[in-house]
Amino acid sequence: AQKITQTQPGMFVQEKEAVTLDCTYDTSDPSYGLFWYKQPSSGEMIFLIYQGSYDQQNATEGRYSLNFQKARKSANLVISASQLGDSAMYFCAMGSNAGGTSYGKLTFGQGTILTVHP
Amino acid sequence: GAGVSQSPSNKVTEKGKDVELRCDPISGHTALYWYRQSLGQGLEFLIYFQGNSAPDKSGLPSDRFSAERTGGSVSTLTIQRTQQEDSAVYLCASSLHSTGPANEKLFFGSGTQLSVL
Numbered sequence: 001a002q003k004i005t006q007t008q009p010g011m012f013v014q015e016k017e018a019v020t021l022d023c024t025y026d027t028s029d030p031s032y033g034l035f036w037y038k039q040p041s042s043g044e045m046i047f048l049i050y051q052g053s054y055d056q057q058n059a060t061e062g063r064y065s066l067n068f069q070k071a072r073k074s075a076n077l078v079i080s081a082s083q084l085g086d087s088a089m090y091f092c093a094m095g096s097n098a099g100g101t102s103y104g105k106l107t108f109g110q111g112t113i114l115t116v117h118p
Numbered sequence: 119g120a121g122v123s124q125s126p127s128n129k130v131t132e133k134g135k136d137v138e139l140r141c142d143p144i145s146g147h148t149a150l151y152w153y154r155q156s157l158g159q160g161l162e163f164l165i166y167f168q169g170n171s172a173p174d175k176s177g178l179p180s181d182r183f184s185a186e187r188t189g190g191s192v193s194t195l196t197i198q199r200t201q202q203e204d205s206a207v208y209l210c211a212s213s214l215h216s217t218g219p220a221n222e223k224l225f226f227g228s229g230t231q232l233s234v235l
Contacts, residue, residue: 043224108161
């Protein structure tokens, strides 16, 4: 079974500062993918960044980077230069293709609400 | 369309009635997923369709829930004899479903808010 843990129910950051959202995971599958999604108040889930379990380098997508520490089973999201529009709920998720299933069959964490202050 | 389209955006129903939720995925996406988001349970996988393969129904919470996908495109999630605990946001997502996990990032619709009175 897969498990995702996000220990920060809420986080606050000052505009233009960087913030790290924590995510730890547990799985016995050798191949898996880690995803971060953003859910603003409008409700739509927006893909931010992906990290594969065999990727040697940490993923980056613009202001988003993923601090992947495989041995510690953590996949923290770093948002640099925070903007007011970054205020939202952030979900960490994991998928694998074990048993012939899909990487899109995701297990989600409980989420972290990020508030960016001006 | 440009994105995943779901209808209705809001549905209020009475306990015991059946409801149908519709999802129109991104054109060309072969994989389609249904998820449920509720305050108590968070985000939960319900069912997954890929091409003409048998769907993965492992996340459906009871036999009152069913889904179909016609012509490899539009999908309908049906909940029979609705209960108050079915109240949640039902999210649909689609993906390209290539061989690599990076291509299986999901594109979500805005969801259907279901309220069972």
